[in-house]
Amino acid sequence: MRLPDKTGAIEGAIAAIPDGATIMLGGFGVPGTPFLMIQELVRQNKRDLTIIKNDANETGMGVDHLLVAGCVRRLITTHLGLNANAIRMMNEGTIEVEFCAQGMLAERIRAGGAGLKGFVTDIGIDTEMGRGKQRVEIGGEVAMIETALRADVALLHAAQADTFGNLRFAATARNFSPLMAMAADTVIVEAEEIVTLGTIAPEDVHTPGPFVDHVVHVPNLSEEYAVVRR
Template identity: 65%
Template structure:
């Protein structure tokens, strides 16, 4: 069986994102954040998006471009502390924000990719993090029910990919990317290099190509990636 070549133009892949979609975006700060895909999404113009990302990046980079263009209606994240623009939008009521403990966000995404409906956690009991959430008792102890997270689209950054979509990440740039690649209906990847089939050894593959729908090769990285240049 011949494996498909999933390479395509960024604009063609990003053009599949619709108004109102839920979009997962990989990254932890700069490492692993798909900066080029984000810029393409700004150009595409889809609005009223629910965005799931660990953080809001810093002003002038990453998802801040989507915040400034008014395309994000709801942000599910762990913190906004490095982005004053995001904080201003939240405080003015222009951006709905759902905060999660970082491990809970990761586990909710993992559960979505594994087909699990929810996780139980004692984190946040008696705090604002548990407000409005279902609490159940198990073996005499209360747990918050944290629904799994899935998305219409995931935007992923990888160091290397082959044409079928097998992905390899480098160091901390791996972060949320493998989890998100399993938890979305459509997975769009920007890779620093796209290799012929067979050039990624089996033990180098962190995300199997069966989870990936579209791949684009970046070539030279822009200044926005400067902190992760190797």
């Protein structure tokens, strides 16, 4: 037996994403952000997207290109502090923004990936973030239902993938990616290095291949992946 080969070209993988899609993007700041696939979304002029990502990168980088190009209708995120452009568009009503507490965003995605409808928590219960959420009582304590999140597509950046889609992430580039890999109907991974089956030892796999649909090779990273000199 031999595990299937999922490698392909970036253009074709992104072309299958329809306008109006909900897209999860890995990354926390620069590490883990799939900048080249984001550029391809812009190049193919996708419209009306819902983007789920921890942050909106910085002005002039990553998610900001999607915002400037008018690709995004709605953004589900935790923090826009480094992107004044995203805050301006939110304030002007050009994009709709839903804020989540960071661990809640992670857990909502994890729940979606685990086939759950939601989970019960007390995070944010005394704050405006808790408003409008369904309350339940568990063990005599009041808590809230957080709904699970899934997406049509997850776009992830990996340091290393094998041809079946077993993935390894570098350092803090892991962040949301293993969770998003479980929570989308189609998972497309750009990998800096593509290796033959067996090169990644089974015990060293961060995301198992069955969660991954397409692997594209990005040997030449753009300047956006480099250390940011602020």
